[in-house]
Amino acid sequence: MDPSVTEEEFLRQLLSSNDKQPEPHDPERKSLLPKPGHCIKTRTSTDEKVFINICTSDQIPAPRDISEDELEKIVQSEDPTKFRVPMSLGVPHAELDKGGKGCTVFDVVINKQFYDKTQRSQAFDLFFLTLVFDGLENKYDMTFSRDTIVLKNRKFFGKMAEQTIRTKSKPLIMEMETRDISSDTTNDMQGKTLVTEIEEKRGEEPSLQIIREPPEGRPDFLVAQIDLPKVVRSFIETLTFFDNVKSAKTVDLDVGGDKLILLAHPNVYFLNTNLPFKVNSAETGAQFHRKTKVLTVTMPVADD
Numbered sequence: 001m002d003p004s005v006t007e008e009e010f011l012r013q014l015l016s017s018n019d020k021q022p023e024p025h026d027p028e029r030k031s032l033l034p035k036p037g038h039c040i041k042t043r044t045s046t047d048e049k050v051f052i053n054i055c056t057s058d059q060i061p062a063p064r065d066i067s068e069d070e071l072e073k074i075v076q077s078e079d080p081t082k083f084r085v086p087m088s089l090g091v092p093h094a095e096l097d098k099g100g101k102g103c104t105v106f107d108v109v110i111n112k113q114f115y116d117k118t119q120r121s122q123a124f125d126l127f128f129l130t131l132v133f134d135g136l137e138n139k140y141d142m143t144f145s146r147d148t149i150v151l152k153n154r155k156f157f158g159k160m161a162e163q164t165i166r167t168k169s170k171p172l173i174m175e176m177e178t179r180d181i182s183s184d185t186t187n188d189m190q191g192k193t194l195v196t197e198i199e200e201k202r203g204e205e206p207s208l209q210i211i212r213e214p215p216e217g218r219p220d221f222l223v224a225q226i227d228l229p230k231v232v233r234s235f236i237e238t239l240t241f242f243d244n245v246k247s248a249k250t251v252d253l254d255v256g257g258d259k260l261i262l263l264a265h266p267n268v269y270f271l272n273t274n275l276p277f278k279v280n281s282a283e284t285g286a287q288f289h290r291k292t293k294v295l296t297v298t299m300p301v302a303d304d
Contacts, residue, residue, distance in 0.1 A: 031164050032059045032088075034109045036156035040129075045143035048274075049103040051095070051157040052132065054115070059165070061086045062111040068123045075127070085114065085128065088163050089135050091263045092272060094256030094281075095158035102257030104272060105158045108132055140270065203269040206262070210276070222279060224260060224297040228288070230268050251288075255281045255299060262295075278302040 034055030042050050063085045066074075074083050090107035097103045110128070118125040133144050151157065207227040212219035254261040258278045262271040279299035286297045 030059065031162045032057045032109070033162050034107060034160065035112070036160070037115050038155055039151040039157045041149045041151060042147065043145045045145070049097060049101070050144065051103060051105045051151075052136075053105065053107045053156050053158070054132075055107055055109045055156070056112040056115045057088075057109050058112055060088060060109055060111045062113045068121060071123055071127060085131055086111065087131070087135070088165055089132075089139055090161075090163050091252055092140065092254075092261050093158060093161070094254045094259035094261050096257045100257065100278070102259030102274065102278070104259065104261070106136060107161070107163065108136075109163060140272075203264060203267045205271055206264075206269045208271060208273060212276075219277065219301055222275060222277060222299045222301060224275075224295075224299070226262060226271065226295040226297065227293065228264060228269060228295055229293045230264075251295075253286055253295075253297065255279060255284045255297070257281075260297070260299075275299070 034053075034057050037054040037056050040052045040054065042052070044050055064083065066083065071083070088109040090109070092104045092106055094102055095105045114124075114128075118128045129148070133146065137143060209225045211223040211225065213221040213223055252261075252263045258275040260271070260273050260275055262269065264270075278301070280302045281299075284297065284299045286295060288295045
């Protein structure tokens with residue numbers, strides 16, 4: 001921190017927001033706005049609440065059209081032929097549940113035609129959910145309970161956001177393939193699904209320190225200091241809010257309730273942590289120090 005800048009001015013700088021600069025057009029990427037399908041609620045192995053939005057987009061290719069009998073032969077085969085289901089597994093975002101507690105939400109996007117098929121066929125629905133859980137677990141190194149609840153009268157949890165997929169080279173569209181899957185029937189699909197992902201897995205977890213200000217009693221602010229030594233030059237400088245998500249060209253920072261999620265592209269860092277207090281995400285600010293490679297996130301503690 002510049003010694004000529006007072007603490008009050010420094011906090012004001014951290015809490016300020018700048019306009020997002022338009023990014024140059026990348027012909028190898030395209031954006032899509034998913035359409036809501038339905039939402040699944042489950043929990044992680046550490047008993048954290050998770051919501052998975054199953055969404056659709058015509059920009060996601062449809063898989064090969066097969067029958068239930070063909071699917072059953074695939075999952076029972078010792079050497080199954082490949083059956084690929086293209087899908088986009090979005091980055092996690094922090095939301096508030098109905099009790100006001102922070103939770104993690106994932107958006108999964110598939111082709112509308114295939115989505116309709118999963119809604120008509122229990123066999124395809126179970127097969128698809130196996131791919132979703134395996135894909136998320138492999139990508140984000142998490143474990144989910146297979147006990148799920150489909151939310152009634154709610155097709156989407158949280159805020160709808162655009163996803164960016166690559167059209168060439170390392171596409172963000174996931175390709176799942178079945179291999180070494182065995183079961184007695186397609187209605188009881190157990191076993192291991194091999195998930196082949198073109199994009200690399202998530203990044204490493206960065207070092208994090210959370211400071212309370214003031215340090216004694218109930219704090220007015222939480223200040224998170226995140227070490228990002230692999231972020232080079234001016235990857236990010238000041239992140240600004242877009243629908244409760246702070247974004248720069250290579251970093252997504254999501255703060256909601258008592259959750260903080262950071263993703264540094266391309267798969268450099270991933271952080272998903274609980275905060276000791278609920279914070280006011282609308283007034284949260286962040287700055288990246290290019291010399292120390294430390295991202296400082298200043299979060300006003302929310303009123304009870």
